[in-house]
Each structure stands twice: as structure tokens, then as C-alpha cells.
Amino acid sequence: xxxxxxxxxxxxxxxxxxxxxxxxxxxxxxxxxxxxxxxxxxxxxxxxxxxxxxxxxxxxxxxxxxxxxxxxxxxxxxxxxxxxxxxxxxxxxxxxxxxxxxxxxxxxxxxxxxxxxxxxxxxxxxxxxxxxxxxxxxxxxxxxxxxxxxxxxxxxxxxxxxxxxxxxxxxxxxxxxxxxxxxxxxxxxxxxxxxxxxxxxxxxxxxxxxxxxxxxxxxxxxxxxxxxxxxxxxxxxxxxxxxxxxxxxxxxxxxxxxxxxxxxxxxxxxxxxxxxxxxxxxxxxxxxxxxxxxxxxxxxxxxxxxxxxxxxxxxxxxxxxxxxxxxxxxxxxxxxxxxxxxxxxxxxxxxxxxxxxxxxxxxxxxxxxxxxxxxxxxxxxxxxxxxxxxxxxxxxxxxxxxxxxxxxxxxxxxxxxxxxxxxxxxxxxxxxxxxxxxxxxxxxxxxxxxxxxxxxxxxxxxxxxxxxxxxxxxxxxxxx
Numbered sequence: 460x461x462x463x464x465x466x467x468x469x470x471x472x473x474x475x476x477x478x479x480x481x482x483x484x485x486x487x488x489x490x491x492x493x494x495x496x497x498x499x500x501x502x503x504x505x506x507x508x509x510x511x512x513x514x515x516x517x518x519x520x521x522x523x524x525x526x527x528x529x530x531x532x533x534x535x536x537x538x539x540x541x542x543x544x545x546x547x548x549x550x551x552x553x554x555x556x557x558x559x560x561x562x563x564x565x566x567x568x569x570x571x572x573x574x575x576x577x578x579x580x581x582x583x584x585x586x587x588x589x590x591x592x593x594x595x596x597x598x599x600x601x602x603x604x605x606x607x608x609x610x611x612x613x614x615x616x617x618x619x620x621x622x623x624x625x626x627x628x629x630x631x632x633x634x635x636x637x638x639x640x641x642x643x644x645x646x647x648x649x650x651x652x653x654x655x656x657x658x659x660x661x662x663x664x665x666x667x668x669x670x671x672x673x674x675x676x677x678x679x680x681x682x683x684x685x686x687x688x689x690x691x692x693x694x695x696x697x698x699x700x701x702x703x704x705x706x707x708x709x710x711x712x713x714x715x716x717x718x719x720x721x722x723x724x725x726x727x728x729x730x731x732x733x734x735x736x737x738x739x740x741x742x743x744x745x746x747x748x749x750x751x752x753x754x755x756x757x758x759x760x761x762x763x764x765x766x767x768x769x770x771x772x773x774x775x776x777x778x779x780x781x782x783x784x785x786x787x788x789x790x791x792x793x794x795x796x797x798x799x800x801x802x803x804x805x806x807x808x809x810x811x812x813x814x815x816x817x818x819x820x821x822x823x824x825x826x827x828x829x830x831x832x833x834x835x836x837x838x839x840x841x842x843x844x845x846x847x848x849x850x851x852x853x854x855x856x857x858x859x860x861x862x863x864x865x866x867x868x869x870x871x872x873x874x875x876x877x878x879x880x881x882x883x884x885x886x887x888x889x890x891x892x893x894x895x896x897x898x899x900x901x902x903x904x905x906x907x908x909x910x911x912x913x914x915x916x917x918x919x920x921x922x923x924x925x926x927x928x929x930x931x932x933x934x935x936x937x938x939x
Contacts, residue, residue, distance in 0.1 A: 624748035627786030871903035
């Protein structure tokens with residue numbers, strides 16, 4: 460035995476045992492790993508086991524760990540280590556029979572479990588601009604805010620959190636805030652894995668193609684906290700869902716902290732394995748972020764104006780927040796749109812309500828799925844004044860052309876500017892059927908694309924609704 464073999468015999472195996480304890484349960488460690496004996500001759504590492512069944516089990520379940528740890532602590536780069544499994548013990552072994560078994564060449568092409576450098580994939584950094592300090596909250600989202608702060612203490616009784624809401628209400632903000640707060644509290648000592656589910660699935664596909672999925676799972680075990688955004692993208696990924704379930708079970712087995720986000724509750728997730736759904740349903744704490752109210756939108760607009768150094772009167776900000784039924788993402792886009800148009804038109808110091816209405820009108824025309832905070836009655840009133848008919852005529856069942864056309868165009872405008880279902884729209888229009896509501900909307904939509912007169916008429920009505928909406932209410936409102 461060479462000198463470096465003696466040194467390795469004392470230190471190398473002890474270090475590997477310490478590392479293995481972190482990734483294997485104590486029960487498995489005592490049964491399968493402790494009975495092994497190690498003898499090193501030059502660069503050949505002989506592992507003695509009691510029988511062939513132990514060798515098969517170790518090769519199947521723990522070889523990737525032993526491989527990576529030996530390569531990690533092997534100090535002689537010019538000499539590659541060779542792993543050899545033998546039956547028996549060191550005392551009963553014959554030197555002539557030491558090398559009869561098949562060798563496993565560590566860090567070579569012959570080894571199925573090659574060590575792989577994952578540093579090129581370690582770019583899932585947290586977004587530092589998001590923190591609890593700049594998160595805007597009130598009654599609609601304060602429960603999610605408090606629970607997110609609580610999980611940062613890393614209490615063993617509260618490990619699994621599921622945050623769900625519609626798009627643009629602050630899920631990603633809270634997820635990054637949790638990661639940044641943990642880094643601050645523990646000085647970066649806690650390893651955090653943050654990723655979007657779309658990217659995560661692409662990585663799983665890549666490692667399945669390269670036959671490195673087990674190495675990737677081993678790499679994931681080094682993290683203690685997992686932050687996964689938009690889990691709904693697992694939809695209809697049947698082949699990858701099985702591997703994701705294996706990763707999910709591994710995270711539960713080793714007591715990792717898991718925080719997930721989605722655009723809907725677990726009960727409404729479709730196209731996802733039932734086992735994954737049951738894991739989520741019975742283990743996670745569910746928190747819903749409700750839609751923004753007027754006060755929350757007003758606070759958000761004030762904070763964004765301070766962030767971009769844009770001076771707007773509080774009355775105008777409140778008018779925007781009361782006027783629009785938007786999420787944070789849409790509000791931010793509208794604010795930047797107002798800012799850019801004010802600079803381009805040299806109107807930066809002359810911004811008033813009419814200018815805001817003009818910008819909002821242009822924004823609504825260019826966004827087909829945008830919902831305005833408007834009542835159906837307001838739309839009906841504007842359409843009736845435009846066509847010189849009464850609301851009773853509009854809601855009646857008469858099929859005169861002078862009544863049918865305003866009725867259909869008001870249905871199309873209501874479908875565009877509100878988020879009401881077909882059933883509710885039918886009730887607002889005198890109990891019309893769902894099929895008639897859908898027929899009216901599709902008819903106006905086709906005419907809007909092909910007929911310039913209908914397009915002009917439709918745009919004029921939206922402009923009147925935008926300028927008419929809550930005009931009397933705004934004049935009576937007093938804002939400090």
C-alpha cells in the first residue's frame with residue numbers, strides 16, 4: 460500500500476460517511492453503509508460487503524453518492540480512482556483475489572453515473588428588487604403577506620406553503636421576498652432553489668435526454684428550500700409528471716421546505732397526476748390572494764410614481780384606481796403608458812382627467828381582453844342615448860332592426876369591457892339565452908374586423924363609455 464493510500468484510507472472514507480448521512484436516512488445508513496469495509500491499494504478502492512445482495516442494492520441506490528463523494532475528496536488529479544466491490548471482509552481477503560470483480564472507473568465514460576457539473580444551470584437567482592418592504596398590502600392580501608413572513612423563520616411545523624391567485628396580484632413578488640428574507644436572516648447559509656415551472660420542466664426534459672436525471676436529483680438534494688413558481692404549467696405533461704413526482708417525493712422524504720405558486724386552487728388544476736394533487740392537497744397550507752380593491756390600487760400607483768419619479772396629482776391617481784378594475788401588472792403598464800405619452804406630447808406638466816381618459820381609451824382599444832370597472836347599466840344607457848331608444852326597448856324581446864342592432868352591439872361591448880359570464884350577461888339583457896349572447900358577440904366581432912363603419916361606430920361608443928363612466932361620482936368625491 461502506498462503512502463497516499465494510507466492517508467486516503469484514514470480520511471477519504473470518513474468524509475464520505477459524513478456526507479452520506481446527510482442524504483440517506485439513519486435506518487438505511489446503519490443497514491447498508493456501516494457494514495461496508497474499505498481497503499485502498501494505490502488508486503483502487505476496494506469495498507467489502509457481506510453478500511452479493513448488499514452489493515446489488517448499493518449499486519442500484521447509493522452508487523451515485525459514493526461516486527460523487529470519492530471524486531470530491533480525491534486529491535490526486537493525475538491518478539483516477541477505481542472502485543471495486545468484493546464479497547467478504549478485509550481479514551479474510553486474499554491479495555490474489557482482490558481484482559477479480561468488475562472495476563468501476565470513477566469519472567470515466569464507462570461509468571453510468573458520471574459526475575456532472577451543474578454550475579451552468581445554477582442561474583436561478585432570486586430577483587432582489589422584490590422584498591416585503593416594497594410589497595403593497597391591505598385587507599385583500601394581508602393574510603398571504605403574514606404567512607409568507609412566518610415561513611421565513613423555517614419552523615419545522617410549517618414547511619409547505621401554496622399561494623394562488625389570478626395573474627398580476629403579487630405571487631412572484633411574495634415568492635422572491637421569502638427567498639430574499641431567508642438569505643438576509645441566515646446570511647446566505649441556506650441554499651435556495653428558485654425556478655419557474657416552465658424552466659424546471661425544460662431542465663427535466665434535458666436531463667432525461669442526456670440520461671443524467673439521477674445526477675440532477677442528487678444535485679437537488681443539496682438545496683434546503685425550494686421556491687417553484689407557476690406550477691399550473693405541469694398541465695398535460697404526462698411523461699415528465701412521473702419524474703417530477705419522484706423529485707417531489709424526494710423533497711418530502713428529506714424534509715425540504717417547499718413554497719409553490721399557481722394561478723388557481725389545487726381543486727381546479729387540470730391535466731395533472733392525481734398523486735401530485737393528493738400530495739398538494741393533504742400537505743400544504745393554502746393561501747389565496749384576492750383581487751385588488753380601490754385602496755390597494757391607489758397605494759400601488761403612489762408607490763410606482765415614487766419609484767419612477769413621476770409626479771401625478773392624488774386626485775388623478777385615485778381616479779385611475781377607481782376607474783380601472785386591473786391587477787398590478789396592468790396598472791404598471793398603464794402608468795408607464797401615461798408617462799411616455801405625456802413626454803412625447805409635451806404634456807408632462809399639463810396632465811388632467813381628459814388626458815388620462817384619452818390614454819385609457821387608446822389602451823382599451825388595443826387590449827381585447829381588458830376589463831373596465833364599469834356597470835352594465837352605464838353601457839346600456841350610453842348605447843340607448845347614441846341610438847335614440849329607451850332602455851325598455853333595448854331589453855324588450857321585439858325584433859325590430861332599430862332595437863336588435865343596439866342590443867347586439869351593447870352585448871358585444873359588455874363582453875369586451877367586463878368579466879361577466881354569458882349567464883349573467885343574459886340576465887342583464889332581459890333573460891336572453893347563452894347562445895344568443897355568444898352569437899351577438901361573434902357577429903359584431905366579425906363585422907368589426909371587416910366593416911370600417913361598424914368599427915368606427917364601435918370605437919365611438921367605447922369612447923363615450925370611457926368618458927361618461929362615473930363622471931358625476933368623480934365630481935362629488937372629495938380626496939385629501
